[in-house]
Amino acid sequence: MLVLCWIVLLALAMFWFRDLEQHRQNPNADLASLTVDHQPVQLKRNAYGHFVAPGDIDGHAVTFLVDTGATYVSLSRNLADALKLEPGPEVTFTTANGRVSGHLTTLDSVTLGGLRSRHVPGSIHDGFDDDTVLLGMSFLGRYDIRIRGDEMVVAPATR
Template sequence: MNSEDKALRRIGLGMMLVFWLLLMALGVWWFERLIETRQYPNANMATTTGEANLPITLQRNASGHFVAPGHINGEPVRFLLDTGASLVAVPGNLAERLGLEPGASADFFTANGRARGYLTMLDQVGLGGVNAHDVRGSINPGMHGDTVLLGMSFLHRFDIQIRGTQMTLSPAQPL
């Protein structure tokens, strides 16, 4: 085998290596997108602060939860809609980033038991173009992560209907 054949063989091996690396990178990218879509199917939901797009329809994620983008005081957040929560519950680390002021100390009874936190008032909470002002909330130092539990202090504005994998939020009918 002469030196020209060796050079061509090295180029061929290099090109094959580049091909397989690109193919693996494409596979990893595709798989990550698939997982993200299954865990956060409402990621592309409109988060504008303008006119509401009612009704709001959300898809259940692979874990069985309704998760959607929104905002608190103009800052983007990820909401987990929780009809069992009385207040909008914000993790302590996220509350600091959002500049929320802790109010009175309070005990909260959660699925994980009793937790101590602080009451607070959220100037503005938005989901799907629906904006509410002066929403009661809580700051929960024991909550981890950046997901906010969107409780009934915001959700009471809607008639909530769950059918299969969809939750539909429609304007609440006056009593």
């Protein structure tokens, strides 16, 4: 009986630590349920210093890594194939990890919280985690962005 009690306690601790680590990785995981259409999106920085959030590309759920230094919304070749995206012209990109080749594409829609943009330029290339999409300036540049401390606010442009 004592062994069974320890097993149950260890299982509960394992689930608790798993949930804690998931929250550290993506404190914005519940973003979709907390937002209203066309309203500012508030993101919290994760434990590793990044802004990570759930989103949507062409009706498919994705995880965004917000990257104000990226020109395009960039995704892996495998994810692009799953989304049935047509690769456009082949180009070479200069990234923090060096030069990589890939293809330009156009995303029908990109959604972050209650913010949606249509016909967003994107890029497809190898070397990306299939589960993570860089949310670059081809989307973010359509909005006002403010970063203060551990919070980023992406709001409809007031121009």
